Amino acid sequence: MANAPRKAETSIDAIAADLVAVLVAVTEGEPKIMTIANAAALPSGPFQFGHRSLQTGLRAWVEAQTGHPLGYVEQLYTFADHGRTGDARAPHRISISYLGLTREDQVREGSEGHWSGWYEYFPWEDHRAGPPALIAKIVAPKLRGWAKSAESTSVQRARWQRAAITFGLDDRAWNEELVLQRYELLYEASVIPEAVRDKPAGEAVVPGRSMISDHRRILATGIARLRAKIKYRPVVFELMPAEFTLLQLQRSVEALAGRLVHKQNFRRLIEQQELVEETGAMAAETVGRPAKLFRFRHGIVAERAVAGTKLPLSRS
Amino acid sequence: MANAPRKAETSIDAIAADLVAVLVAVTEGEPKIMTIANAAALPSGPFQFGHRSLQTGLRAWVEAQTGHPLGYVEQLYTFADHGRTGDARAPHRISISYLGLTREDQVREGSEGHWSGWYEYFPWEDHRAGPPALIAKIVAPKLRGWAKSAESTSVQRARWQRAAITFGLDDRAWNEELVLQRYELLYEASVIPEAVRDKPAGEAVVPGRSMISDHRRILATGIARLRAKIKYRPVVFELMPAEFTLLQLQRSVEALAGRLVHKQNFRRLIEQQELVEETGAMAAETVGRPAKLFRFRHGIVAERAVAGTKLPLSRS
């Protein structure tokens, strides 16, 4: 390949780009994602001439398909779905994915949009009530089988080590951020429908709703990013109503992280960081002692140098 | 906009995609980036039909243009350079950027590639010898002027607050990760050449070499990502030779972070994390007491659950 010009003059290598949205909300302690096509796809559409930017294109598609306006948005990842779709000779099509955070509001009637619980797609990711039974009962045995099916013993060991690390087996700690790694592992082990869609062999056995194309993979990317981000950026508040109790805030964090946190320590961290302020009002219609209502201090983000939200999600 | 089909059948919205590489090396305590076109551009080229994936396309371009093979690679960001280039009606062109880490080796003779120190492009980012004089002498006054030029006093205050936070003015702490925010701020304030390239007004005054198109912005993104990542992932070792002393390792980290770290604490952290092991040999040809040579323990990455590298870069 000779020294090529830095920019192709008028590129003959035209491709198509899709914009895909992982739109997240948390309602009553359950994380939801916006889906279309009977909960089998994420909102998405091609990047078109008319779009002034990638984000405006994305917003247009999401609003058209779901009737839901897009609030906070950040880019996730760009990939050419290729080996995945199989047709190696087809013109290139790349997907540019985004993570969006909102509140679950009224979805326009008659629209295709639908909020789905994200743990329907990843039942092994919810550890709020301890490790889900299906990990020990289904996932681990299947991964053990996959490891054993390798030729050499060194590959067998490497496979099982990888499985144990990502799924917290053999007394290893569960790491809630490895969402994508776990999905990729299940894909490679051919124990989810997406993996056997192309290759005819194998049988999908691990429970969990799948999606078209790469969408469940994109969703895994979004969840992983969000679980990592809530630990050092105050993004949870994008998912909260204007006023909330500290327990509601905690439940939202736990819903996203898929694990429980120590209540008193959680409150201490939130309060000492001055991320919230009391509204003066109290929560109504609750069981137990009424809680103070808080609101997010938007000012703090500007005041501090990119305020870090610490959450007690490090160890344990 | 009616409910559109989820995937355009055969998209008429063809676009072109460029692959851009921020290829980093550290030599003798100085961070370098691979450049072409007389150090005014990053290696890049269009994503073509022949490329099997985005990464293979990138590797092909970098090797063709610089003769340097690509090692560790991770995706940075995808954007449509648009408002930036001005031609709002031109067909869409998106850039997909990557961060690559290697060692500075022999660049093939006659190739266009050249290693440039990255602080030539961002002289305000090197705080290893304290805050650079040009911040107080040039950057701060210019940003003050930009803030004052706003209409309302509230905007004036907001502008100056932003400047103070990103550049650590008014006794605020310097945050080395805000590389992109600082660049964006200088761009908005029209005090760098890129900003006045389109708009004829203004005069570029802040020192620092600029690049074609969005390339300096992409470089800022890469530096920011790397500065963030060395704190929690063992990526520094991608930049080190097979054997190194702890001081060399420290100097590399400091070069990337643009700030000094406490020597004894640095060693303690590195050693207690078992990221390195002694080779048994000692460093030759040095001043002072000879240091032990270490090598990176590749095994540790697999052993631990995505081993976190802690570095003493948090406070201070």
Add this chain to the structure above:
DNA sequence: TTCCATTATGCTCAGGATAAGTATAACCTC
């Protein structure tokens, strides 16, 4: 009314991690 379940909130305490400094060792050049 009392007791209990439930949630809110204040406080303590031990262990670990971190920043920063002191002290000593090993090598070189002059």
Add this chain to the structure above:
DNA sequence: GAGGTTATACTTATCCTGAGCATAATGGAA
């Protein structure tokens, strides 16, 4: 052997974190 330079071992004070105890409000059941 004095002085510069780097390596390496300890010490200390502080802060952070995880974990638990205790008490305060509230509503409903006994």
